Amino acid sequence: xxxxxxxxxxxxxxxxxxxxxxxxxxxxxxxxxxxxxxxxxxxxxxxxxxxxxxxxxxxxxxxxxxxxxxxxxxxxxxxxxxxxxxxxxxxxxxxxxxxxxxxxxxxxxxxxxxxxxxxxxxxxxxxxxxxxxxxxxxxxxxxxxxxxxxxxxxxxxxxxxxxxxxxxxxxxxxxxxxxxxxxxxxxxxxxxxxxxxxxxxxxxx
Numbered sequence: 001x002x003x004x005x006x007x008x009x010x011x012x013x014x015x016x017x018x019x020x021x022x023x024x025x026x027x028x029x030x031x032x033x034x035x036x037x038x039x040x041x042x043x044x045x046x047x048x049x050x051x052x053x054x055x056x057x058x059x060x061x062x063x064x065x066x067x068x069x070x071x072x073x074x075x076x077x078x079x080x081x082x083x084x085x086x087x088x089x090x091x092x093x094x095x096x097x098x099x100x101x102x103x104x105x106x107x108x109x110x111x112x113x114x115x116x117x118x119x120x121x122x123x124x125x126x127x128x129x130x131x132x133x134x135x136x137x138x139x140x141x142x143x144x145x146x147x148x149x150x151x152x153x154x155x156x157x158x159x160x161x162x163x164x165x166x167x168x169x170x171x172x173x174x175x176x177x178x179x180x181x182x183x184x185x186x187x188x189x190x191x192x193x194x195x196x197x198x199x200x201x202x203x204x205x
Contacts, residue, residue, distance in 0.1 A: 017117070017120050017122070017152070019120050019121055020120060020122050020149070020152075022038070024121060024124070025039070025142055025143075026038075029127045030127055033106075033126050033127040033128070033140050034104050035102060035140065036102060038142070038143075038145065039102075039103045039145070040143055040144050040145035041145075042103050044150055045098070045100075045143055045153075046100070048150060048153060048154060049073055049098050051154075052075060052096070052161070053073070055161060056081075057078045057081040057165070057169065058075055058076065058077060058078075059076045059077070059078055059093075060073060060074065061094075071099060072097065072099050072100070073097070073098045074094050074096075075094065075095060075096035075098070075161075076092060076094045077093050077095060077164045077165060081165055082164055082165070082166065083164060083165060083167075084166075086135075087136075087137070088108055088137075088163055088164050089108060089164065090106060090108055090138055091134075095107065095108050095160045095163065095164040096160055096161070104143070105153070106126060106138060106139070106141070107123075107139055107160040108135060108138050108139075108163065108164070109123075109139055109159060109163065110137060111136060111137050113156075113159055117139060117141065117156065118139070121142075122141060122142055123139040123140060123141045123156075124140050125140075126139060141153065141156055
């Protein structure tokens, strides 16, 4: 097993995810499904997105949304490392999209993770998934309000990213090394301990 474990292992351990505090934020549901309240500090979200953009194999492109390109970041994996399963992506090889201004996060999650994020109050299904316009796993993930929630958000980005990769890339040392450095995981720990650490979102803070 690779240092990060498989997506299957992540979803198996993910019930450690706790309930999000407070009420769900207000959202406008429609083709452009937007979070309208309870955003937290946008600077923290921008910093997280910059971190994700540096992960191996990620390409950043202008989004097709009808807003200024500076307001939207579209996160894609390169075609040579992307899984062939089209249901993993919002469109093309796009696994994530972030709208700034009214900060809103869109991620494609494995269905078990999407369901858990929804019932624990961290996300809601994208409006367009009800009409089959995007895959069922595309979620509106609520923007983080503090460091604890930022750790949960980072974990969801990683699950979505990992979900989008070919199996051989998930097992690649080249792919694992930058992420291990980001989360300061000691090289001395066992692969099993490393997998447990990464599969528990609270340990990503």
